[in-house]
Amino acid sequence: MWIKTSRSPSHPDSGLQHPHAHEITPPEVYAQRREWLKGLALGGAGGLAGALGLPAAHAQGVAPVPRAGKLAPLPSVRSTVPGALAADKLTPYEDVTTYNNFYEFGTDKSDPAELAHTLKTRPWTLRIEGEVDKPVTLGLDDLLKLAPMEERIYRLRCVEGWSMVIPWVGYSLSAILKKVQPTSKAKFVEFHSLADAKQMPGVRSPVLLWPYVEGLRMDEAMHPLTLMAFGLYGEVLPNQNGAPLRLVVPWKYGFKSAKSIVKIRLVEREPVSSWTAAAPREYGFYSNVNPKVDHPRWSQASERRLGEGGFFAPRKPTQMFNGYEAQVGQLYAGMDLKKHY
Numbered sequence: 001m002w003i004k005t006s007r008s009p010s011h012p013d014s015g016l017q018h019p020h021a022h023e024i025t026p027p028e029v030y031a032q033r034r035e036w037l038k039g040l041a042l043g044g045a046g047g048l049a050g051a052l053g054l055p056a057a058h059a060q061g062v063a064p065v066p067r068a069g070k071l072a073p074l075p076s077v078r079s080t081v082p083g084a085l086a087a088d089k090l091t092p093y094e095d096v097t098t099y100n101n102f103y104e105f106g107t108d109k110s111d112p113a114e115l116a117h118t119l120k121t122r123p124w125t126l127r128i129e130g131e132v133d134k135p136v137t138l139g140l141d142d143l144l145k146l147a148p149m150e151e152r153i154y155r156l157r158c159v160e161g162w163s164m165v166i167p168w169v170g171y172s173l174s175a176i177l178k179k180v181q182p183t184s185k186a187k188f189v190e191f192h193s194l195a196d197a198k199q200m201p202g203v204r205s206p207v208l209l210w211p212y213v214e215g216l217r218m219d220e221a222m223h224p225l226t227l228m229a230f231g232l233y234g235e236v237l238p239n240q241n242g243a244p245l246r247l248v249v250p251w252k253y254g255f256k257s258a259k260s261i262v263k264i265r266l267v268e269r270e271p272v273s274s275w276t277a278a279a280p281r282e283y284g285f286y287s288n289v290n291p292k293v294d295h296p297r298w299s300q301a302s303e304r305r306l307g308e309g310g311f312f313a314p315r316k317p318t319q320m321f322n323g324y325e326a327q328v329g330q331l332y333a334g335m336d337l338k339k340h341y
């Protein structure tokens with residue numbers, strides 16, 4: 001299958017080695033896309049690397065692999081996150097898009113891929129309000145143009161003890177937040193997912209409080225690693241992964257990364273997320289990936305990497321902040337992470 005051979009590079013020496021676009025894309029397609037990607041590449045690649053004080057990422061576009069035209073290709077720009085990806089392989093597209101948590105479509109891992117086709121992702125608006133000088137409602141087309149798209153390869157670690165490595169396409173959430181001019185009272189950011197029982201059969205059952213609500217502290221939300229994602233594997237997000245836009249906070253357990261977001265509220269008080277409301281002792285507000293703080297019902301010291309050897313493959317040790325400690329550790333300096341789990 002093409003995904004395994006063309007899009008699952010291993011990085012034996014360092015996390016910074018990526019395949020060149022011509023290695024993963026047929027030359028004709030690459031040549032076609034090269035020109036229009038070039039402009040985007042120059043704007044986009046510096047963003048994350050610059051903000052983190054790293055050498056600029058390759059200013060080179062990576063053309064999306066054609067997938068029979070099912071989903072629209074998104075322009076993407078390769079960017080790098082040092083340290084995070086050494087010895088990691090991309091999780092095959094198949095696993096990323098068929099093994100999902102999206103309770104609005106049911107609680108089985110296969111429900112979202114089977115049922116999320118009823119989600120209507122256009123037209124779509126995102127409302128941003130609360131403690132801001134400039135509340136705004138943005139349409140999807142405005143959002144797609146708001147900042148240059150980057151490709152970000154991140155680990156995703158679910159609180160349930162499995163993980164994936166996913167090439168997202170999007171830009172830092174901070175680009176959106178800066179536009180609305182947060183007031184001095186804005187201390188936290190709250191994210192609301194769509195909750196429409198007509199499109200989302202899972203919303204008819206009371207497994208969670210709907211809408212799905214998540215939250216971040218303001219400095220976490222403004223951190224350059226915090227991504228608003230519109231795509232993965234170079235294409236628009238499949239519905240089951242949270243189309244048309246979802247959050248990705250790679251150093252926190254996956255449930256912090258809310259899908260199919262319709263509203264962002266800047267608030268003064270710590271938000272109560274749907275999972276915290278459901279089981280406060282099990283799912284805290286911070287939920288930073290931490291191998292030393294176990295879930296009350298299971299260990300968090302290791303994880304099962306999807307797409308690598310099946311259920312009985314050896315588990316991988318889980319890393320502090322999911323491997324992003326160098327980037328985000330200072331956000332929690334002096335905090336007791338057992339207390340603030």
Ligand SMILES: Nc1nc2c(c(=O)[nH]1)N[C@H]1C(S)=C(S)[C@@H](COP(=O)(O)O)O[C@H]1N2
Nearest residue numbers: 100101102103158193212254255257258259
């Ligand atoms: N709205 C909403 N967002 C959600 C969820 C959900 O059920 N509803 N599940 C979360 C959990 S538990 C995980 S692990 C990730 C999974 O993202 P993925 O399916 O794209 O891998 O989405 C998170 N975001």
Ligand SMILES: [Mo]
Nearest residue numbers: 158159254255
């Ligand atoms: Mo999760």
